[in-house]
Structures are given as structure tokens and as C-alpha cells.
Amino acid sequence: MAPIRLAPDARPDVWRGGLAWTEEGGWWQPWRLPPGRIATAHASGLVTRARMPAGVRAVVRTDASALELRTHAADDDVTSLDVVVDGALWRRTALTAGAATSQVSLPPGAKVVEVWLPQFGELRTGALVLHGATYAAAVDEGPRWVAYGSSITQCRSAAGPSRTWPALVARRLGWDLTCLGFAGECHLDPVAAGAIARTPADVILLCLGINVYGAASFGPRTFAGQVSGFVQAVRDAHPRAPIAVLSPIVSPDRERLPNQAMMTLEDVRRAVTDAVTTLRRCGDTGLHLIDGPSVLGAGDAHLLLPDGLHPDADGYRLMAARLAPRLAGLRPAPPRPATPV
Known part of the structure; x- marks a missing residue:
């Protein structure tokens, strides 16, 4: 044979x-x-x-x-x-x-x-x-899910490639995963927004903020607006797909430590929250916020690596266990009203 x-x-x-x-x-x-x-x-x-x-x-x-x-x-x-x-x-x-x-x-x-x-x-x-x-x-893997983020979405320290938190969530929910986690490189690049826009997707998750904090790639004046622009570019291409935005998980040493742009991690998380809240107020009810510390918070800091930033293998398993039910509840967005000229 x-x-x-x-x-x-x-x-x-x-x-x-x-x-x-x-x-x-x-x-x-x-x-x-x-x-x-x-x-x-x-x-x-x-x-x-x-x-x-x-x-x-x-x-x-x-x-x-x-x-x-x-x-x-x-x-x-x-x-x-x-x-x-x-x-x-x-x-x-x-x-x-x-x-x-x-x-x-x-x-x-x-x-x-x-x-x-x-x-x-x-x-x-x-x-x-x-x-x-x-x-x-071939096997039908179910609804198509795109997850964009940083090293915490790429999950180098997971036990293996089938045990990253995106892989575990996809297995639990029966979703077809496209993982766009880029260690150190989640800076809201237009090429990433364009790639998500052109990729068929039924559900989208955007994990935003930690690389912007680490590299100070945006500051207090620009970051929330950049988040809004990135999300709107994705929304324009996927008018009915539910979009969730995950703010940074906890990193105890960084929470109140200003970076070179004079933003603490708490400031970054607040800017992500403000951007999502404003877009929802403008009519995008299919946009959802997931607070990072509700996925991995101060009580879970023992599951971080010695760098105090990246989860270990057990931390990624916990993230999957907490994120899966949150994501499972997402529903397609209703038709959006016409934007006034």
C-alpha cells in the first residue's frame, strides 16, 4: 500500500x-x-x-x-x-x-x-x-476563531503546541483556531489588522496592551486611539463576528511602574477598557471586554515565570479554563446602524 x-x-x-x-x-x-x-x-x-x-x-x-x-x-x-x-x-x-x-x-x-x-x-x-x-x-473543525496577541498568546512556555491556551480553548469549544500571537510584536500593526480583516472568522479575540507597555510603542495621547482604530478596521471587515478584547493579565512588578512613555500597566489596561467602552457606546454592541486580571490575577501570580510576566504551563491551562466559558457565550453581532455622515 x-x-x-x-x-x-x-x-x-x-x-x-x-x-x-x-x-x-x-x-x-x-x-x-x-x-x-x-x-x-x-x-x-x-x-x-x-x-x-x-x-x-x-x-x-x-x-x-x-x-x-x-x-x-x-x-x-x-x-x-x-x-x-x-x-x-x-x-x-x-x-x-x-x-x-x-x-x-x-x-x-x-x-x-x-x-x-x-x-x-x-x-x-x-x-x-x-x-x-x-x-x-479532512475534518470540519467548527467555527473559525482568530486570536491575536503577544507572547502570552504564542505561549512559548506551554507544555507543548497542543497545550497553549488558544489550543486548549479551541479543543474545548470545537473551534478552528488561527493563532496570531507574536512574542514581543503585538503593536497594532496595520499588516496584522489587514491579515485579520482578510481571514474568514466567526469569532475574534484581540489580546492587547502588554507589548505596548514593554516597548512604550504608544503613549497616553495615542494608545487608546490606536486600539480603537485597530478594532474598527477588524470590525469593518467582519461586521457580524463577535469581537472580544482581552486587556493585559496581571504582572505585579509592572502594575504601577511607569514605562518610558510614562504609562503604568494599570494605565495601559485602563486605556484598553476606555477604547472598548467608547466603541460600544458608539454602537458596536458585538464588541466585548475581558478584563485581564479576571483571567490571571494577583492571586495567581505564583503561576508566572520568574520574569513576573509570562505564565508557566499551569498558568496557561488556567487561562484556558477561565477564558473558554467567557468566549463560548459570544454571539454574532447584530446589524450595525448606518453611521451618520
Whole structure:
């Protein structure tokens, strides 16, 4: 029985979570922002993060007895590769710099197999190869969900790529995840707003503020307006999709510490709240605010890494447990009234 090869160009119905793929030297490079437009961000760090396949996965219904996947990691910062079978973690494989071939035996019979690429580290992949399979069918993953944010959405310190909080929420709710978490690079870039605008979505979550605080990329005069503009660009493209905005989770040492723009983390959180409240008052009742400390607050600070900023693996699991019911309650926005000229 000949193996079944599932390449991203031939089976885009199987490969999920990437906005685009480019072929590079016999490998496939997943992109989480459009490669033809990303140069307009003028941010090399964002380009690097966009080449990291957080949330990118192959999902297939099959009777295969084994799978094989070739990967090429740019450096040793790469995290692991997860194989999930019928919703349960089956195998986690550590990766290092360079080329590697992962070979995994699978349980007999029909099952849904998910291969999650690492959430951190630049990585290219070959085709997913199924051995002993008579079929390889795509799986409907439900409502399409886009989550945009920082390293706290990319989740480097999660136990594995299938255990980031966006992946856990998507599994619990039966949603089809596109993760646009960019460590250190969530600065409301127009290229990100455009990418979300062009991506089909039934639910959208925007996790805003912590990178703006860290880099002081906006200040008291500009930040709330930038949040409003970003949200409105997304709303114009998705008039009926519920949009939730998550303000920064707790970071005890930063709460009242001014950054270079003279904003504390409390100030940043207040600006996000003001922007969302104002947009709702202007008629966007499909826009929702989730207060970051209600997801991970002062009483949960023991779940932060020593940097006092990033959750550990248990912290990400708690975030998923608290966010899932909040997001599950979102409903499509009602038609918006015409804006007076």
C-alpha cells in the first residue's frame, strides 16, 4: 500500500492555522502573516515571529498505522511537536536545530490525527506522510476563531503546541483556531489588522496592551486611539463576528511602574477598557471586554515565570479554563446602524 502524502499546497483542507505557505528549497514555510505584505511592517522581529508556526497543524481522519513528518528548525529555540489522536496527546517529540524526521506509530482503526507544529521557533516542514492508510479525509473543525496577541498568546512556555491556551480553548469549544500571537510584536500593526480583516472568522479575540507597555510603542495621547482604530478596521471587515478584547493579565512588578512613555500597566489596561467602552457606546454592541486580571490575577501570580510576566504551563491551562466559558457565550453581532455622515 503506497503512502499517502499530504502537502500544504495539495491539501490545504488538512493543513490548518497558517495564512499562507511558501516553498523554500524543498520545504514548506508556514506564514502567520501574509508574506507578500509583511515587509510593510518594517519590523524584522515580526517577520521572524510570523514564520513560527504557533497553532499551525495538520488535522486528518484516517486509518493510518503510522505517520512521518520531516521538519527543519532554524535554531535550538524551537519547542516540541505534538501528535494528538482523538483529542488526547499521543506523542510529544522534542526538536533541535536542523533537519529531523519524526516517525510515530498510531493506534489501529479509524481516528482523527492532529500534528501540531511547534509554537515557538522558526520551522519549515515537508509533507505529512501516512503509512498503511486507505484514506485521509479532512475534518470540519467548527467555527473559525482568530486570536491575536503577544507572547502570552504564542505561549512559548506551554507544555507543548497542543497545550497553549488558544489550543486548549479551541479543543474545548470545537473551534478552528488561527493563532496570531507574536512574542514581543503585538503593536497594532496595520499588516496584522489587514491579515485579520482578510481571514474568514466567526469569532475574534484581540489580546492587547502588554507589548505596548514593554516597548512604550504608544503613549497616553495615542494608545487608546490606536486600539480603537485597530478594532474598527477588524470590525469593518467582519461586521457580524463577535469581537472580544482581552486587556493585559496581571504582572505585579509592572502594575504601577511607569514605562518610558510614562504609562503604568494599570494605565495601559485602563486605556484598553476606555477604547472598548467608547466603541460600544458608539454602537458596536458585538464588541466585548475581558478584563485581564479576571483571567490571571494577583492571586495567581505564583503561576508566572520568574520574569513576573509570562505564565508557566499551569498558568496557561488556567487561562484556558477561565477564558473558554467567557468566549463560548459570544454571539454574532447584530446589524450595525448606518453611521451618520
